[in-house]
Amino acid sequence: xxxxxxxxxxxxxxxxxxxxxxxxxxxxxxxxxxxxxxxxxxxxxxxxxxxxxxxxxxxxxxxxxxxxxxxxxxxxxxxxxxxxxxxxxxxxxxxxxx
Numbered sequence: 453x454x455x456x457x458x459x460x461x462x463x464x465x466x467x468x469x470x471x472x473x474x475x476x477x478x479x480x481x482x483x484x485x486x487x488x489x490x491x492x493x494x495x496x497x498x499x500x501x502x503x504x505x506x507x508x509x510x511x512x513x514x515x516x517x518x519x520x521x522x523x524x525x526x527x528x529x530x531x532x533x534x535x536x537x538x539x540x541x542x543x544x545x546x547x548x549x550x
Contacts, residue, residue, distance in 0.1 A: 461544040463493045464503060468512060468526065468534035469546070477526040484524065510540060 512530035532538035536546040
């Protein structure tokens with residue numbers, strides 16, 4: 453696995469874990485971008501949209517863009533990946549206890 457792939461896999465896990473920790477399992481793109489930056493992944497809005505669309509294709513999140521802002525919502529499959537109950541290629545596994 454290349455360095456770039458490792459970073460991307462971790463970024464995807466962070467997105468899922470941020471969503472999993474929210475009471476509604478949902479956040480808009482601005483909150484996600486800020487959370488990613490706070491956790492070491494400073495990325496552009498375009499890159500975030502790309503990763504959110506990838507997660508949607510994997511049926512890990514749904515995206516509502518009706519207001520012109522991406523709002524991501526975690527699916528059951530996404531929660532399983534966020535918590536390490538499911539292994540999905542392209543997403544890092546959470547470390548034990550963390």
